[in-house]
Amino acid sequence: xxxxxxxxxxxxxxxxxxxxxxxxxxxxxxxxxxxxxxxxxxxxxxxxxxxxxxxxxxxxxxxxxxxxxxxxxxxxxxxxxxxxxxxxxxxxxxxxxxxxxxxxxxxxxxxxxxxxxxxxxxxxxxxxxxxxxxxxxxxxxxxxxxxxxxxxxxxxxxxxxxxxxxxxxxxxxxxxxxxxxxxxxxxxxxxxxxxxxxxxxxxxxxxxxxxxxxxxxxxxxxxxxxxxxxxxxxxxxxxxxxxxxxxxxxxxxxxxxxxxxxxxxxxxxxxxxxxxxxxxxxxxxxxxxxxxxxxxxxxxxxxxxxxxxxxxxxxxxxxxxxxxxxxxxxxxxxxxxxxxxxxxxxxxxxxxxxxxxxxxxxxxxxxxxxxxxxxxxxxxxx
Ligand code: GAL
Numbered sequence: 001x002x003x004x005x006x007x008x009x010x011x012x013x014x015x016x017x018x019x020x021x022x023x024x025x026x027x028x029x030x031x032x033x034x035x036x037x038x039x040x041x042x043x044x045x046x047x048x049x050x051x052x053x054x055x056x057x058x059x060x061x062x063x064x065x066x067x068x069x070x071x072x073x074x075x076x077x078x079x080x081x082x083x084x085x086x087x088x089x090x091x092x093x094x095x096x097x098x099x100x101x102x103x104x105x106x107x108x109x110x111x112x113x114x115x116x117x118x119x120x121x122x123x124x125x126x127x128x129x130x131x132x133x134x135x136x137x138x139x140x141x142x143x144x145x146x147x148x149x150x151x152x153x154x155x156x157x158x159x160x161x162x163x164x165x166x167x168x169x170x171x172x173x174x175x176x177x178x179x180x181x182x183x184x185x186x187x188x189x190x191x192x193x194x195x196x197x198x199x200x201x202x203x204x205x206x207x208x209x210x211x212x213x214x215x216x217x218x219x220x221x222x223x224x225x226x227x228x229x230x231x232x233x234x235x236x237x238x239x240x241x242x243x244x245x246x247x248x249x250x251x252x253x254x255x256x257x258x259x260x261x262x263x264x265x266x267x268x269x270x271x272x273x274x275x276x277x278x279x280x281x282x283x284x285x286x287x288x289x290x291x292x293x294x295x296x297x298x299x300x301x302x303x304x305x306x307x308x309x310x311x312x313x314x315x316x317x318x319x320x321x322x323x324x325x326x327x328x329x330x331x332x333x334x335x336x337x338x339x340x341x342x343x344x345x346x347x348x349x350x351x352x353x354x355x356x357x358x359x360x361x362x363x364x365x366x367x368x369x370x371x372x373x374x375x376x377x378x379x380x381x382x
Contacts, residue, residue, distance in 0.1 A: 028089040030375040033320075036343065036353040040083060040093045048081045049352045051340055052118035052217070053328045056154050060085045060328070063097060063119050063130070073349025076100050076114040080132065082155050088328070088338070088356075088376065097156030098130060098149050107147075108160050111137040114147070116265075116325060118218040119154070120226055122247045128154050129247040131228060133216050134163040144212035146230060148248060165210025166232070166241060167254055174255045174300065175200060193236065197260035202233040211239060217326065218243075219268040219275075219298065227298050229266045232256075235282055238263050240299060255299050263291060268298075269327040269337050269359075276366050278308060278324040278339065285346040287318040292366055305365045320370055322355045335361070336379035339368055 038046040048064025055061070062085070066078040080098040083091040098117070100110045113135035121128050127150050134147035147163035171180055183204035186196065196202060206212060216230035226247050232239040238261070241254035257263075263279035270276070275295045281288040292308040295301065309316045322341035330336035337359040345351040358378050359366050371378075 030089065030373050031356040031371075032373050033355050033357070033370070034372045036355050038091070038354050040091045042093060044093065045350070046083060046091055046354065047350065048083055049342055049344075049349075049354075050116035051325050051342075051354065052116070053326055053340070054119050054121065054154070055329075055331055056121065058086065060088055060331075061094070061119070061154055062091060063117050065115055065117065066096065067349035067352065069348055069350045071347055071349070074113070074346055075111050075137075077110050080114060080117045080130065080158070084155070088330070094155040097151070098132075098158040098160065106160075107134065107136060107145075107163050109137050113141070115214075116216055118216070118326075120218050120220045120247060121154070122226075123224055125246050127152060127246075128156075128158070130158050131216065131218055133214055133230075136163075141214065144214055144232075146213035146216060146228065146250075150248060161248060165206070166213050166228075166230070166239065166250055167252065168208060168210035170252045170254070171207070172203070172239070172254050172256045175203065180204070193234075194260055197233060197236040200233075200237075200256070200259065202236065203256065206233075213239070215264040215266065217266045217268060219270075221270070221298065225298075227268075229268060229277075231264045231266070233259075235264060236260055236262055238266060238279070242299070253299070257300055257302050258293075258304070261291075261304075265324045267324045267327045267339070269329060271335060271337070271361075276327075277302065278327065278366070280319065280323045285344040287321050287323055287343075289317055290319040290324060290368070294364075308366055308368050310362075310367050310369050315370055319368075320355060320357070327359065330376060330379060333376065333379045336376070337366075 047066050051064040062083040066081040067073040068077050079096045079100045082094040082097045084094050085091045115133040117132035119130045130149045132147045134145045136143040145163040149158035149160045151158040183200040186201050211232045213230040220226045226243040228241045237259045238257040242251045244251050262282040265280040267278045277293045279291045289307045292305040293302045322343050324341050326340040328338040339357045341355045343353040
């Protein structure tokens with residue numbers, strides 16, 4: 001009898017613990033930037049670095065780089081992973097949306113580098129289109145390609161189409177004949193990086209083979225026009241390109257933005273008809289001061305707005321030890337935008353963390369402050 005009682009007690013205790021844990025798991029109700037690990041609903045560390053987000057049928061989808069442990073984790077051994085969430089706090093693992101392959105003749109082979117994947121939906125074709133920064137296996141960061149994949153379903157599987165340099169044989173619309181001639185003339189002259197970037201020398205160098213594309217993002221406008229924004233010209237100049245109407249390729253229309261500005265990690269959002277951009281500087285995995293910019297038109301001109309971080313000197317110098325990756329427009333809330341950033345751990349890539357901060361506005365400028373814990377009610381009564 002006593003034994004039975006003991007057993008019942010034990011079962012009761014186990015049940016209580018399981019229920020308590022389950023409740024705890026489903027009860028995430030805030031962003032916790034002091035414990036920025038972000039577990040999925042199976043209690044596994046979310047593995048979707050360099051995130052992009054999109055909203056489909058009342059659900060947010062988070063797409064990102066699946067990393068593995070150690071330094072080799074900075075290369076792609078699995079592919080692009082997806083998660084879904086109804087509330088932006090609790091994320092369900094939706095599996096691998098784009099898989100790297102064993103076939104060593106494919107550009108998408110294991111050990112290539114896939115970074116910063118982003119997905120947008122094409123209303124006309126009914127397809128989900130993924131773009132990502134792609135480096136070929138064994139070539140470091142030299143290839144500087146942009147890759148594209150497509151799916152009928154948001155969570156995939158995505159069919160890989162190709163990876164390529166941008167705009168071979170096409171000049172940007174904001175680079176006139178005089179500038180083209182001057183850039184070509186400087187091509188074989190011994191000038192410094194800054195001068196070369198300002199004059200478009202790398203642009204001229206890569207004119208035939210196509211322009212480089214590294215840190216990138218996508219932006220889909222209200223009218224369905226979509227843009228590819230990327231660090232080009234040895235990461236010295238941003239290039240913004242209009243996508244073709246089916247989003248599967250780039251159109252010929254593109255502009256250079258901030259030549260010689262050394263911007264990486266672009267993230268774009270739109271508020272009151274204006275376009276805003278966060279970027280980082282150029283220090284690899286190490287954090288640096290963020291930048292911000294505004295434009296009336298995606299194709300420019302863009303105006304720099306300076307470092308958006310408000311806080312201590314250390315916070316301003318390192319952007320809270322993060323690098324931008326995306327801005328989420330919060331559905332159903334006015335002027336509610338979330339800055340999403342990576343805190344990289346390149347020596348053990350899988351351990352990278354995610355920081356979510358509300359975007360505030362001061363004198364028409366987007367600004368970022370550190371909030372250790374916060375929730376979406378932050379945006380109410382704004
Ligand atoms: C960062 C970039 C990352 C990754 C890294 C490699 O600047 O934002 O996405 O490319 O460099 O060193």
